[in-house]
Amino acid sequence: MHVSQGRSAGLGLALASAFAFGGSGVAAKPLIEAGLDPLHVVWLRVAGAALVLLPVAWRHRHLVRTRPVLLLGFGLLAVAGVQACYFAALSRIPVGVALLVEYLAPALVLGWVRFVQRRPVTRAAAAGVVLAVGGLACVVEVWAGLGFDALGLLLALGAACCQVGYFVLSDQGGGSPAPGRSGTDAARTSEPPNPVGVIAYGLLVGAVVLTAVTRPWTMEWSVLGGDTGMNGAQVPAWLLLVWIVLLATVVAYVTGVISVRLLSPAVAGVVACLEAVVATVLAWVLLGEHLAAPQLIGGVLVLGGALIAQSSTPSAPTGPVASGPGGEPEAAGSELSARRVAL
Template identity: 35%
Template sequence: MTTLAHDIAPVATTARRRGTVGLGFALVSAISFGLSGAFASPLLDAGWSAGAVTLVRIGIAALVVAPFGLLALRGRPGVLRRNAGLVLLYGLLAVAAAQFCYFSAVARMEVGPALLIEYTAPAAVVMWLWIRHGHRPGPVTLLGAGLAALGLVLVLDLLSGAELSLPGVLWALGAMVGCATYFVISADEDNGLPPLTLAAGGLVVGTVVLGALALVGLLPMRAATTSVAYAGHEVAWWWPLLGLGLVTAALSYTTGIAAGRRLGSRLASFVALSEVLAGIFWAWLLVAQLPKPVQLLGGVLILAGVVAVKMGERTVGRTEPVLG
């Protein structure tokens, strides 16, 4: 019995360390992703189209991450060929669609509500794992999803009869689908793709797809070279574009995939709800946008799902394997 205990202890310690590192990656990803709306909003107001901002952002990130993605393969190009379809799906939905839809939403509504709608994605992940893989959520996890749904009602301010930008809400829901895809694919370790390779492949695919749509005229491309203001200070237009590419894309996607591999898609998606808090903070600090009190209350309810699902994951972990 003593020998068995000694054998189990290192495994438990390794699992805890893996979870702690995964949580750190998830928080870095969430905080950096949260900057994207605040960085993009003044550019959109200055005349940039959502397509142009998305293409430049993803293109810069692809240039930075692609060399590291190739190195991570370590001379195994067959791994990438076998997963070509997965990388294509990731690039189309988790990168191109998610970011274009989000920036299209931000062009029509404030950053905070757009983020809060997008980050109902964890509930979609729970439902997908249940329907597709039979990962039946426990009552605590379902409670978290219910809190998120109630929070969404408050974020949309439906109870007061406030006017909504329907196109903005629909674009934000489109971003939610892309976001859910991002969490599910990022957490899949069975494909053998290194995290950096998956991130690089998705960013390259996203850049090519958006570039092709722009070339044939299906994606409006407008740019401006006027200065933009953040927190009352004007900066050259190219500074926020660099930030969008390097910080809110290259850093965010790579750390997000690393988090998903360690935490699993369900838990990673709920921890990533901290992006909402980060996004609201950055929007308030940089562009003086702050949701109404009822919307903030809705955000609190959505974020309460993080705690509920984390508790639910611990319960599931004792009885059945968690996707990771």
């Protein structure tokens, strides 16, 4: 009964996390259309969430010594790179399309494994890649000469590539103790890093990098004091910012990490795919962005291909990991952890 209750709670938290993450693009797009630069919106999200999670970073400050490469990779690629590309894409293409393009990341990881690392992949994994690419062709309407802005699609693809870079970097920096380390540092290095700690430091690194790149002091701060349009309705800009920082980042990450501890990574990954569905529905209801029937079918194919590719990825651990209910370390799923930083 206890196990059943734990799984039910985990499923509920995973669903809550998927809904929270799925709304980030919908909340960000009106701010961009109101006059904020996409990179400035990214900076507001990352810096705000980093400030909220600062106590968590302090608690896990040993990660700076034991996992510096992982933290830098997470901050540069999974935070700064993914979000900058994703939010820039939102200024040119619909939310649902940008997110579905980003879901090519698991397929691209398999491409890296097969052609760069020269490791074999299963037939199911190859089928997943073909399915995802075919679905993407429907989403972007290739028969119409690309139905969306080409630069926007390239930016969304850039977000997926940044995720791949993070997956690869995480895979290279396993959990073995570094030469010359002993005692507490060696034990901590050999243990799976706390995923919330990695997220907190990734946000801090991303905030520092984005501050240098975006120069937030040049931002149109007056936009945050006004209203923004959402499909004809007027919504306070500051309320959308609170939504992005607290709900779509902090709450989404915390519920997502806890759900992975209560569920298997595979189940949590499947539930995470609801993010794309949530984002598409919210964009339809709140922003008036409609996708045609072929695009909806293509979206289903992309998600199906991503699920097959993710479940067929070679079992070498990548990305932050979390401890399961029984105390045994289990992979948190790099696709789950890193993809969500972008959303």
